[in-house]
Each structure stands twice: as structure tokens, then as C-alpha cells.
Amino acid sequence: MGQKALRYRGRLYLDGEWVDGPDRTTVTDLAAGGAFAEVAAAGEDQAERALAAAESVKRPLRETTIPERVRWVEQIAAGIAERREELAEVIVREAGKPISSARGEVESAAERFRRAAEEIRAMKGEYRTGTTEGHEGWRAIVEHEPVGAVLCITPYNYPLATTALQVAPALAAGNAVVLKPASKTPISAAILAEIIADTDVPDGAFNFVPGPSSAIGDYLAGDDRVNAIAMTGSSSAGEHVARESGMVELHMELGGNAPAVVFEDADLESAASAAAKGSVKYAGQRCSAVSRVVAQSGVHDELVERIDRELDDWTVGDLFDEDTDLGPLISESQAEWVDELVTDAVDRGADLVRGGDYEETAAGVFTYEPTLLADVPHDARILHEEQFGPVAAVTSVEDEAEALALVDESDLALDASVFTNNHDRALRVAGSIDAGAVRINGAPSHGLGDIPFGGNRASGIGREGLHETIKSFVRKKSIVL
Template sequence: MSESSLSQREELYIDGTWRDGDDTIPVRDLAADGTVGEIAAADPDQATAALAAAERAESAMRETTPVERADWLESIADEIEARADELVDTIIREAGKPISSARGAPAAAAKRFRRAAAEARDLSVNHGEYREGSTAGHEGWRAIVKPEPMGTVLCISPYNYPLQTTVLQIAPALAAGNSVVLKPSSKTPLTAAILTDAITTAVDLPDGAFNFVPGRGSEIGDTLAGDDRVDSIAMTGSSGAGQHIARESGMVNLVMELGGNAPAIVFPDAALEDAAGACTAGSVKFGGQRCSAVSRVLAHESVHDELVDRIERSMDSWVVGDLFDEETDFGPLIDADHAEYVDELVDEAIDAGADLVCGGERDGAFYEPTLLANVPHDARIIHEEQFGPVAAVTSFQEESEAIELANAGELALDASVFTTDHDRAMRVAEAVDAGSVRLNGAPSHGLGDVPFGGNGASGINREGIHSTIEQMLRTKSIIL
């Protein structure tokens, strides 16, 4: 096992300077016993100071040009690539990702910054309008409708993709000319600290334009979200946390990707081997700790048993081992408490009548890749976000029953439909309530070139580099 090169004590970054905090948060090393480092914990006064600094920087940011901001984003991408090894090592340890998965994170983050740079340049070309009055009394009106930054964007990032998802919030905010206050997950703050250092090393931003305030959500979350200086909030997290932030924030622009409970609907004419592979990967990749994870497999009763057999064989090929081993596909969950929650959902499903095909064992934060068959429709695991490595397979008889089951509940982020019938694929995709529906593949949000986001309790507005930039701009009409 690789020895940790990290034992750092990271600080806050407020108004252009690194600062200490009165308290610290230890960060557990999921690749080994002990801790990988610790992070300063901001208190409410420091969170308020970050917001004040961001507000002061708004005028300087508004005066920057799209070309200047695009150059910033390109330079940040270069710095991230230069620090790839450090970022990969940190992600493995604090997030528990196998190296085979973590290695691609810096390159994906750099691509997001470069795509945001291209979008920033496009602001000068394809954004803004010229309008003329078209109603009685306004015939002579002429107006320029121009985009401008929102002001200050609060970015609240999750633990499961501590680099890529964080960048998907920050890069659009900077591209649009906003000040940023970043509040990372207290479970994976070290990656965000390295990202902050990369940003502030690569670019001479106006003081206060970028602020980094790690800390406990219970202590600074409401201070940040409820402050009138925040103009927009970009958040990825649980539905409960998102709803709380929305209540606290009041009249601000919200861009939220929240909980998911993606159904994969498998019809009799589907290519079952492909469907089994996609459902397995969709369920157990990164321990199922993804908003877009396949949380439940809805299989037609005529193929239920065969699909379960194929998923079991596919699941057997996933390698559990040392996170620094190139062959390892699968590691621990973020902590023991979450593993206990997954275990509770599995046990309740079995008690309700589901068949445990494989897995189902917990050891601390580690939970085995698990396959359940014949899961009753009313089992909690069918209706709740599990965020765990469980493929829960249930059956349906008619297409209408599958759609009804897929649409049951408040979560509506992603879904998949597996069929070789084009008309049925389109019909079901349109009937399923979800922000994104993937045909014959597991849900995936990729680099953000295709808009994604949830309905209902799964979020508000749409993300993706282009889509998020649009959400982080407002328009001003200047009547000539």
C-alpha cells in the first residue's frame, strides 16, 4: 500500500490571504488507518468575512472581460494538470476512490475549465440581443439586452466527486464574472484546498473574488446561505440539505442537483448482457455514491431471473482491494455511519421478502457489492436514495406498471430504459419523470456538455458548463 505523502494542515482562504481557524476538522484516510490531514474549520464570523470580501470584489469582477476570464480558466486548467499526482493521491485517501477511478479526475477537471474558457469567449459573440419595440406606444424603442454577472455565488460541493463536481460549479461562476465563496464537504475538504491553491497560484484574481471556507455545515451553513450578499447558490447534495438551504436562502438564484433514485427499466427485448453490465456498473461504481447511480432495476417479469443471473456474474468481476492497486474497482463507503444505513435498507428489503443473491455484508465503512432479487415494490430501498453498492431488482408486468413505479416518490433525477424497440424507448423516456433519461446505458452526466438536473426533490434548474453559466448570468435591458 502506498504511504501517504500528506499530513498537511490546510487553512481558510479569505479576501486574498490564507488564514487559520480556531478549530480544525480531521480528515480520515480511507486507504489506511488514521487521518490524511486536517482542515481549518471556519466559524460564522469568518464565513461572514468571506461573504463581505466577495461582495467587495464584485465591481472588480464585473469590469473584467470575457477574454480575460477565459485566459484565467486556461491557466487554472494548466495548474491542475501540473498538480495531478497530488490531487489523485488526496482523492484516493479522503474520498476512498480506487486509483483506477481517481486518476482521471484532474484531467476531467481541466477539461471543464477549458470548456468554461471557450464558453466565456462566446459571451462576447452569442450573448446579448438588440430589440425594437413592437407594441403600441413603443414603436420607436430600441434596446440592448446584455448579460452581466449575478454578483456572488456560493458553491456548496459534495464529498463523492470532490474535484469534478466542485469545478462544475466554480468554473461557470468565474466564467460569468462572479465572485465565489466555496464551502466544500467537511468529509473531503483537502481536495478543495488544493484546488483553491491551484486557482490562486495560477491567476492573480482581485482580492475577495475567490474564497474558501471549509467548516461544519451545522455551524456555518445557515450563515452562508441566509446572507443577503449571496446572489446565487450552486449546490450538489442530498434532497434534505437542498430543501433546507432553499428555505434559508430566500430570493436568490438556485442551481441544485440533489438526491437521485434512478430506475433502470429493462424490457424483454433488451440486449440483456449489455443491460446487466450497465446496471451493475450503474449500481456499484464508486460504491453507488453517485446521484446518478442506478438505485433500482425494474425488470419485466419474463426476464427478471435471467437478468439477475447476468448481473450476478457481472458483479463477480468487480475487484475489491487496495485502493492504490491498479486492479481494484471497488473500495469503502465514505464512513461507517453511511454503510450502516445501506445495511439497514438491505436488511429491511430481505425482511419484506427480497432474495439476497450475493453480498450484504458490512465491515466498518466497507459494504460488499450486493444484489437483491424479487424486491417488493413497497420496500424502502425501491423508494429511497441508498447511495450504496446495491443492485435492487424488482419486476413488473406491463409497461404502464413500470412507468408508475419509476415515477413513484419525490426523486426524479435520472433514469434508464433498455429496449431495442425505438418507439417504446421514446414513449417510456417521455413518460418517465426525470431530468435525464438514458437509452440503453447507465445514467451519466459526463463533462457537463449535455444539461442535467432533477425534477421534484431532485433539484432545481439545469447544470452543465453552458447551462450553469447561463444560470449564473442575469440580463440588463438598456433602452436607447
């Protein structure tokens, strides 16, 4: 499939109108090199217009019915399905994702809109009676109403699926949405805006405001017309937004440094396969990626050998080849960051088993070799900081207590996994690890969001998943008789 230079020239979508901004952002083609698209970049004037539009429709949206909102999200799901191949190609080019993974992301996005319809239908009110002395005759109807306006801040690594996970529940719950996508990957979100513009979603209920965080991020996050913020991104960015936002509902899924704890009684073949895939899938650019493998000393060496063999199957290739597993990193700066962490580990005494280098391709994008580190010292930065690269870092511990102590040293507490054939140990260790989700005998995975996920400490606030997210975007009102 040939490159289509500047095929997309997206604009802002504000209060039901397509408008230009004061600047434009060029989007790099990570499959073929060069630029393949550009999108208008908003300034404060456009951010203000988006906020004003959202404010103006809060009351009308509150009065819409569930069947109306179900129709909106089902129309959006149908629009995504209709443009699935176009969206998949865009995700390949803007995010550097292999075509098979990109198609999966598009299907996931459509399904999230469909399931948002199911979730909002199931959200019923309550009827309560007074049970304390003096309130015997009280009767109350407890309703769910939208919080108002939701600011959605989305990441580059899942530019459509994560956007769907935020926008679908917000619209289904009757809120106005202001969407600010990642500047590196705004085109799939721009197509989503086109899809929404062709539905029955009222003008002002959805506003698309791409642009650099330095220009509009604080302006949007700090405005008191925003009632909730949904954000997926780095911990440092999340902390900054939280400081700016004030008294709003915060819903943040932030950085990860997921450990895979492998005990001596584990199925090592299964553990190695999960550790390899969990480390390098989408070049490790996932918050739930296995960032460190904490192996009991008796199986460390064998586990490293097995992971090394598993990584033989992960090679960089043509992103439009159905058999390609691995693509480039999002940018040169990301490749440099991963290399900095790998170099730090090696300088501290880690054994570089394979990989450990990056290169610029003829297309001008940057790939990092699938990398395996063994005997990583406990003070190496890669065991404590988010790497976002295709690196499996294996370290050794003597026992369960040492494993738990090491796992919890990182401030990042999003995901973890435990590999053992001892049922009691599995539940005991999973219960002891400080993380939002712990998977037993498998790599972390958030899937469609059927199961709540989210981080503790520096890894976030609240829980995601369609059911959980919708609950964050409504508030209870008691009407007492």
C-alpha cells in the same frame, strides 16, 4: 505508495489571505487508515469575512472583460494539470476512490475549467428593436452581467469535479465565489484554492471556507449578500438550504434513486452489464447510480443471473492498484445506512442473491460487499430512498404501465434509463418518466456536462452542465435607447 501522515495542513483562503479558523477538521485516509490531513474549520467570523470580501469585489468583477476571465480559468486548468498526480492521490485518500477513477476526476476538473472559457466566449449579447405600436423607434442592447456572489456547496463523492463544475462557470461569468466543501473531503478543494491563489483571480473573488454545516451553513446560505447558490448534496440538505436562502438564484442537484427499466425485448447482456456497473461504480456513491432495476417479469430471473455474473468482476482492493474497481464507503454511518435498506428489503421478502454485509478493514475503513437483491417487493424502502451503496435491487413488473407507475412513486426524479429494442417504446417510456434525464440502453451518466442534467421534484432545481450553469450565473440587462 506509503501513507504520508498529516501531509496536508490546509487553511482558509479569505480575501486573498491564508488564515486559520477556530477549529480544525481531521481527514481520514480511506486508502491506508488513520488521518492523513487536516484543514482549518471556519466559524461565523470567517464566514462573515468571506461574504464581506465577495461583496466588496462585485462591482470591480462586473467591469472585468471576457478575455480577463478566460485567462483566469485557463490558468486554473493549467494549475490542475500541473498538480494532477498529487490531486489524484488526495482524492484516493479522502474519498476512497480507486486511483484510475481519481485520475479521471482530475482530468474532468481541468477540462471543465477549459470549457468554461469556451462557453463564456460564446455568450454574446443581443440587439433588439421595438415591434409594437408606440415602441417603433426603440432599440435595445441586451447584455449579460454576473449575478454577484455565488455560494458553492459541494459534496464528498466528486470533491474536485463537482467543485470545478460550480466554480469554473461562476468565475468565468464574473462572479465572486464562496466555496464551502464537504467536511469529509476538503483537501482537494484546498489544493484548488492554492492553485487559484497563484493565478490572476483578484483578491476577494474566490474564498475558501471549509467547516461544518452546523457552524456556518445557515449563516452563509441565509445572507442577503449571496445572490446565487450552487449546491450538490442530499435532498434533505437541499430543502434546508432552500428554506434558509430567501430570494436568490438556486441551482441544486440533489438526491437520486435512478431506475433502470428493462423490457422483455431488451438486449439482456447489455442491460445486465449497465445495471451492474451503474449500481456499484464508486461503491454506488453517486447521485446517478442505478438504484433499482425494474424488470419485466418474463426476463427478471435471467437478468438477475446475468447481473450476478457481472458482479463477479467487482471486488474491493488496494486503491492504488490500477486494476482495482471498488473501494470503501465514505464512513461507518453510510455503511449502516445501506445495510438498513438492504435489511428492510429482505425482511419484506426480497431474495438476497449475494452480498448484504459490510466490514471494518484492518485500516479502520468500511467496505460493503457488492450486493444483489431479487424479487424486491414494491414497498421496500430501497426502491424509493437514496441508498448510496453498491446494491443492485431488482424488482418485477408485468407491463409498461406498471413500470411507469412504480418508477414515479419515488419523490426522487434525477435520472433513469430504459432498455428496449423497440424504438417507439423507448421514446414513449423515456418521455413518460418524470426525471431530469433518461438514457436509452445505457446507465445514467453526467459526464463533463455537455448535456443538461438535473432533477425534478425532490431531486433539485435547475439544470447543470457548463452551458446551463453559466446561464444560471448571469442575468440579462436591457439598455433601451
